[in-house]
Amino acid sequence: MEAPDCHYQFRIALLGDAAVGKTSLLRRYVAGAPGAPEPKPEPEPEWAPTVGVEFYSRKLQLPAGPRVKLQLWDTAGHERFRCITRSFYRNVVGVLLVFDVTNRKSFEHICDWHQEVMATQGPNKVIFLLVGHKSDLQSTRVVSAQEAEELAASLGMAFMETSAKKNCNVDLAFNTLADAIQQALEQGDIKLEEDWGGVRLIHKAQVPRSPHRKQPPGPCQC
């Protein structure tokens, strides 16, 4: 659906191992949009793995000025869907690389996920954010914020911890990534291309600009 009140559309994908919480994070973010229906209290949901790729969207007013539509792609973490999900990487401008702070393997696989995207990347830059999810599970945590921060720094991206369960840092994670994409666009590191769906110009009116903001802190702020 077009969004004539938005200046740009940014395509963002969530990648990471199966069951790290990508769908839950995304649904929490979309449910938190202004005007979205109040979520009903629900019993703990059964885990239903994503099949292939599912699509969501949310509009966002960036502090830097423009209003953007985020087209959000929730990808299946399971290996058997990899040939489907891989075909989507080339057309994204932003990626949330998600691991579960209670699952070391999911953290160790982050470099593989990053490599997957880099291997299929076109001429345009992709902006990444490393996300340590399920930060509510402090007693069973096996990955520290410090080692995740070190990994993020070595891969040239920011790091943040989130919890869909406690609604902690969920908006902040998506908004930080969208902000970073906007900055890269403004600085010319990302360019609009006819044959690339990562960023689309929707509304040609003058796009507002404003000074840049500081990088957010990594650990959970809740």
Ligand SMILES: Nc1nc2c(ncn2[C@@H]2O[C@H](COP(=O)(O)OP(=O)(O)OP(=O)(O)O)[C@@H](O)[C@H]2O)c(=O)[nH]1
């Ligand atoms: N404690 C806790 N559990 C969570 C959180 N987010 C998700 N979960 C649980 O983790 C399990 C997997 O969540 P999903 O969102 O389906 O995971 P996914 O990464 O989308 O899985 P795939 O679709 O298979 O790739 C479910 O049982 C969720 O209830 C969280 O913030 N805290």
